[in-house]
Amino acid sequence: xxxxxxxxxxxxxxxxxxxxxxxxxxxxxxxxxxxxxxxxxxxxxxxxxxxxxxxxxxxxxxxxxxxxxxxxxxxxxxxxxxxxxxxxxxxxxxxxxxxxxxxxxxxxxxxxxxxxxxxxxxxxxxxxxxxxxxxxxxxxxxxxxxxxxxxxxxxxxxxxxxxxxxxxxxxxxxxxxxxxxxxxxxxxxxxxxxxxxxxxxxxxxxxxxxxxxxxxxxxxxxxxxxxxxxxxxxxxxxxxxxxxxxxxxxxxxxxxxxxxxxxxxxxxxxxxxxxxxxxxxxxxxxxxxxxxxxxxxxxxxxxxxxxxxxxxxxxxxxxxxxxxxxxxxxxxxxxxxxxxxxxxxxxxxxxxxxxxxxxxxx
Numbered sequence: 001x002x003x004x005x006x007x008x009x010x011x012x013x014x015x016x017x018x019x020x021x022x023x024x025x026x027x028x029x030x031x032x033x034x035x036x037x038x039x040x041x042x043x044x045x046x047x048x049x050x051x052x053x054x055x056x057x058x059x060x061x062x063x064x065x066x067x068x069x070x071x072x073x074x075x076x077x078x079x080x081x082x083x084x085x086x087x088x089x090x091x092x093x094x095x096x097x098x099x100x101x102x103x104x105x106x107x108x109x110x111x112x113x114x115x116x117x118x119x120x121x122x123x124x125x126x127x128x129x130x131x132x133x134x135x136x137x138x139x140x141x142x143x144x145x146x147x148x149x150x151x152x153x154x155x156x157x158x159x160x161x162x163x164x165x166x167x168x169x170x171x172x173x174x175x176x177x178x179x180x181x182x183x184x185x186x187x188x189x190x191x192x193x194x195x196x197x198x199x200x201x202x203x204x205x206x207x208x209x210x211x212x213x214x215x216x217x218x219x220x221x222x223x224x225x226x227x228x229x230x231x232x233x234x235x236x237x238x239x240x241x242x243x244x245x246x247x248x249x250x251x252x253x254x255x256x257x258x259x260x261x262x263x264x265x266x267x268x269x270x271x272x273x274x275x276x277x278x279x280x281x282x283x284x285x286x287x288x289x290x291x292x293x294x295x296x297x298x299x300x301x302x303x304x305x306x307x308x309x310x311x312x313x314x315x316x317x318x319x320x321x322x323x324x325x326x327x328x329x330x331x332x333x334x335x336x337x338x339x340x341x342x343x344x345x346x347x348x349x350x351x352x353x354x355x356x357x358x359x360x361x362x
Contacts, residue, residue, distance in 0.1 A: 013054045013055070013056050014056075015029050015030065015056075017054060017056070018047065018050045018051055018054060018056050021050035021053065021054060022043075022046040022047045022049070022050035023046065024043050024046060024047060028043055028047065029047050032044045032047040032048070033047070033051070034100070035100050069128050069318075070125065070126045070127055070128055071100060071101050071102060071128065072101065072102050072103070072104055072125060072126070072127045072128060073092075073096050073101045073102070073103050073104070073127060073128060073129050073130070073131065073311065073314060074103070074104045074105075074106065074118075074121075074122040074125075074127040074129070074130035074131070075089060075092050075103050075104070075105050075106070075130070075131050075133065076105075076106045076107075076108060076115075076118050076119075076122075076130065076131070076132045076133065076134055076141075077089065077105070077106070077107050077108070077133050077134060078107070078108055078109070078110060078133075078134045078135055079107060079108075079109050079110070080107040082230065082231075082256075082258055082286075083257075083258075083286040083287065083288050084256070084257070084258075084284045084286050084303070085107075085133070087286060087287060087303045088133060088303040088306060088307060089103075089105060090303075091303045091304045091306070091307035091308075092131065092133075092306075092307040092310065092311065094307070095307045095308050095311045096311055099311060099315060101128070101311075101315075104121065104122060104125055104127060106118030106121060106122065108134055110134075110196075110199075115134075115140075115141060116140075119141055119144050119145070122145075122150075123144070123145075123148060123150075127150065128150070128151070128314075128318060129150060129151040129152070129153070129314035129315070129317065129318060130145055130150060130151070130152050130153075130314075131152075131153050131154070131310040131311070131314060132152060132153070132154040132155075133154070133155060133306065133310070134154075134155075135155055135195075135199055135200075135201040135202075142154070142164060146163070146164065149163060150163070151163040151164070151165075151313075151314050151317035151318060152164045152165075152314075153165050153166070153167060153310045153313040153314050153317075154166060154167070155167050155169060155201065155306075163317045164317075165313045165317065165329060166329060167306065167309055167310060167313070167329055167330075167331050168329055168330050168331065169201070169204075169301060169331040169333065170330060170331060170332055170333055171201075171204050171205050171208045171333060172208040172211065172212065173332065173333050173334065174283070174299035174300065174301070174332075174333030174334050174335055175205065175208045175209050175212055175253070175283075175299060175333070176208070176212045176215070177299070177334060177335035178212075178253055178281045178297075178299055178335050179209070179212040179213060179216055179218075179253070180212075180216065181281075181297075181335055181337065181341060182251045182253075182279060182281070182341065183216050183218065185279065185341060185342065185343055185344070185347075186343055186344050186347045187250050187251040187279060187344050188218055188250075188344075189221070189224070189247075189248070189249040189250045189251070189344075190213065190218060190224070190249055190250070190251045190252070190253065191221070191224030191225065191226070191242060191249035191251070191252045191253070192206060192209045192210075192224065192225050192226070192252070192253050192254070192255075193226045193227075193228045193234075193235060193238040193239070193252065193253075193254045193255060193259050193263065194206040194225070194226070194227050194228060194255045195227075195228060195229065195230040195255040195256060195259070196227065196228075196229055196230065197227055202230075202255055205255045205283065206225070206255070209253060221249070223245055223247075224242065224245075224249045224252075226238040226241055226242065228254070228255065228259050230255065230256050230258055230259060231258055231259070231262065232258050232259075232261055232262040232265070233262060234258075234259060234262060235254060235258065235259035235260060235261065235262020235263045235265075235266070236262040236263070236265050236266040236269075237262075237266075238259070238262075238263070239252070239262070239263040239266035239267065240266050243266070243270055243272075248278075249278075250278065250279065250344040250345060250346075251278065251279035251280070251281070251341070251344070252278060252279070252280050252281070253280075253281045253283075254280070254281065254282050254283060255283055256282065256283050256284050257282035257283065257284045257285065257286045257288070257289045257296060257298055258286075259282070260280055260281070260282030260283075260289075260296055260298065260340075261282070261288070261289075261292055261296070263278075263280055264280065264292060264296075264340075274294060274340045275294070275339070275340050275341050275342035275343075276342065276345065277345055278345075279297075279340065279341040279342055279344070280296070280297065280340040280341065281296075281297050281298060281299065281335075281340070281341060282296050282297070282298035282299070283298060283299045283301070284298065284299070284300075284301055285298045285299065285300035285301065285302075285336055289336075289338075290338070292340075294338070294339035294340055295338035295339050295340070296338055296340050297335070297336065297337050297338045297339070297340045297341045298335075298336055298338070299333050299334070299335055299336070300333060300334055300335075300336050301331060301333050302331070302332075305331055305332070306331055309329060309331065313329065
């Protein structure tokens with residue numbers, strides 16, 4: 001009889017092996033790995049030491065069957081090609097993992113069919129909660145998750161649903177700082193490139209810009225208010241429309257950084273310089289904004305802040321009303337000044353004319 005060859009495959013480590021190594025019960029291992037706060041800290045330390053020594057990986061599907069929770073959070077974003085969203089995903093995953101959760105990602109590209117597919121995937125995987133970070137939400141998504149009593153957190157305001165919460169972005173604070181910054185530099189001709197105005201967030205940013213102009217005493221020129229699409233190409237095309245006008249603004253604000261970078265490209269193609277010919281401000285403060293040439297002045301909306309508050313709100317809604325902690329929902333914005341803003345192009349010549357100096361002496 002032929003004997004089968006011996007193998008060097010190590011035996012599979014399970015929760016019993018961890019319990020034996022830590023000299024505790026299987027129940028103590030389970031409670032420790034589920035982050036139950038009542039576990040004795042000394043026993044918990046022994047469990048985690050055994051887990052590390054044995055290189056043990058728990059069976060999350062089995063744990064989900066026992067607990068009735070998937071320990072999985074869904075994250076729906078608008079478009080994965082916009083650097084803002086990969087940065088948000090990274091922060092969201094880090095916060096979720098620290099809280100004992102994994103994430104399931106979906107990207108909609110603002111398409112209804114893809115939104116439906118994302119929702120279906122989340123429901124099939126029985127996620128414990130969903131963060132809808134699309135800046136343009138379809139209400140059927142909220143209805144679908146509400147029907148299954150899945151907590152949802154989202155950015156755009158919408159009619160309230162059970163177990164839902166809104167992260168309220170303070171668009172006005174950062175945009176007001178941007179308008180004030182340009183006004184102090186001497187700009188009175190300021191244009192704005194919005195995102196798609198069918199999105200509530202884009203409308204909110206444009207409204208905030210117009211309100212801030214009025215409060216600063218600057219009159220808006222409708223010709224300098226262009227609807228974009230939050231993409232590089234959209235920013236370039238919008239700026240080309242501005243450059244085709246007989247009268248130009250001296251500064252542009254943009255609804256996001258991708259638009260602003262597209263504007264920079266259009267100005268480069270037209271042999272115009274930033275900030276000598278045009279001052280420029282973006283919105284989001286994506287990592288790339290610091291590395292454009294010149295580095296982009298922009299309004300920061302922190303991905304880390306969004307991620308932390310989104311996860312906290314989702315996990316809060318998973319608890320009973322009597323034990324539910326207070327959660328923060330306001331997302332602050334603030335201006336980050338770099339090198340794309342400066343004096344208006346005609347400012348020095350105006351000063352020269354007032355002082356009587358010839359322009360060659362500028």
